[in-house]
Amino acid sequence: MLIEGRVFTLVLVIVFTAAILYLARELDSGKREVALARTLVFDAMDEAVGRAAEMGRPVHYTFGTGEMDASVFASFKILGYVVSKCAKMDVGMIVTLAWAEEFPMAEEIVKNAWRNEGKTDKCRPDFVRYLSRSFSYTTGIFAVMVRERPAANFAVGPFYNESLLIPTAGRRVGAMQIGGTAVTIQVPFLVATCDYTLVGEDMMVAGAYLSGTPLEIASVAAQDVAKCGAIILCILGCLLNLFGSQAISNLLSL
Amino acid sequence: MKTELPVLVAFIVGTIIVVSYFLNIPTLQVTAEALINWAVILSGFALGLGVINLLQVHSKNIAMKSSKWGLSVWLILVMVVTFVIGITQGTQSPVYSFMFNNVYTALGATVFALHAFFLPAAAFKAFRITSLESGIFLLAGVLVMLGQIGIGTAIWDQFPAIKSWIMNVPNSSAMRGITITAALGLASTGLRIILGLDRTYLGSAE
């Protein structure tokens, strides 16, 4: 019944899930505490929205052209935080999307944030805009930058070749730039053009930090535990391989 | 019900797909295949949703005569014309091919070509040696670049070999670690969504 070659993966998934649930329970009941480091980027997010409020200009938020994966969901959490700040301070928002699948979720997050502040009438339908993929996304954002001149530009999500172009366009209109991506190869471009950058896993942790829920923090902690396990397996595998044993390789191929 | 039903659907569908990856049960495999087919169909519908949003945003610009509303007219006109030609004459027709090859492709290549200008400007200002790590980073980048191009080979024929070593040894090792970490993040988020513990997709940011 079990498919050959996937047994070890199944065991890993079960153990990982159990670890998340166990740690979440421990954190919820207060038996354990896990401290997530607060980086400068979180203060920068508040500063960016505050700057937009002072200047009377909107905030721009975009996800990138990468497919919907974990980093997009992490970005949704950051969007929720940013948009709730915008709703509190009556700052306009422009959320631009390359994937139509992201549209209903982004729209719901934006609407909910304004609804929670009792300002449903101020939430405009054009706060969230689908721009299609490819170059129409990049040039659409150029147009947003030039016409709407946002005071803050958030570029958080899976970026590819637009990771250089979008923050550069934002810099030209004087927007404060906050970037973040888990696509490691694009990190140098964001670091070169943004004022603050969330690198790789920082994005996932940012989502956990901002939401503060025990479950999210437990996920981050479980990931760290899993990473330790991976390191141990790597070291053991290399050492055993040196002595001619394929035990770890065979275990992973179970 | 508004929140419980989507969570239940996500749980059932997610569990079937995940379990079908590990267990070889014919009914489960057939169901999983059907669900994956439905995902492909839903993506097509999501595109339609995006088009509706585009029309809404730009129609409003036109109605309110906002700044540069003429460009919104142009966008809708081009979108409708391309759509009609694609549907009535097919995407292999000469007209559609002309538009694709001479407008869409050319524009796409132009935007991509902007990298050639923006990257050196950004690199000139940002890639400065401020520490040992940034120095090593810059050195590795320079060696890889020289190994990649003909001029590098003309200067010293060992640059390609050095580049291969950097890509195959330190880069591969680092990328493997990053890939494992990213996979763990992905697995963690996926599990939370399937188990209904993360409801971001419902619009709640929690």
Place this chain on the structure above:
Amino acid sequence: MTQFLRKLDDIDDRIIHVIIGLSVLLPLIRPIQLPLSPSDMSMDAFEAINSMPPGSRMFLITEVEPTTAAELFPQLVAVHRHAMSKGVRVIYACTSPGSPPFLTGVVNDWQEKYSYEYGKDVVILPFRAGGESVVVQIGQNFGGLYDQDYRGDSLAGMEIMQGISDIEDVDLVVSIGGAELYRWVVRHIQAPTGLPTIVGCTAVMTTFVVPFYSSGQFVGIISGLGGAADYEYLAGVPGAGTSGMDAQSLGHMVLLILVALGNISAFLLKRDSNNKGN
């Protein structure tokens, strides 16, 4: 001197744009014909197709789009020409809506030169939306996903598709894409089936792809425009890859010089201000 260094440090972006523009444009007008030295991964990719007997079948999946066409289209053309010259049959598929015109262009443009027949030696499968979901389906239910080609003609009557019910019935998989495609292919096609797989990718993605080549999961990589040029060199048919390499090489050199100048000016300015401080 300090004035000059300050001006250099704060140089207007537009001057840099002009310098780079000229460094890329001039070699296109007057080629320099710099030497090419194919990398190991390009040679392995070439050899993987070169060693295929005539009549064998290759599955090529791509997401070439206008934005990535500059790097990926020369790869696509080079692989297509090589396959057709060897009598290797190619089944094309795509995961991006911008790809079908590129595929039809490649197939139509070289038909006369290499005398191949559509339906017998080559077929283009229709675009399916869904990204990774499509690749999952290709890996698990290839026969069920496609029953018509991109024109709507039934695949059942096509010689190239005879005996193909599963992706494992092909002899080689080639993935030419810019972002996530290689990852979907290794997850859902290469890893479950063990099929030999070549990846063509943009140069910036090569860093991600190389670990899979080092581990043997990918038998070769065609990396960016340079990889396409390598492939054309090995196949003995220069094309867009080769002609673009001069421009790319000179552009890279100018970029390196600019970065060096930036660092030198920053260093000298810092030393200057330290001296003044003392």
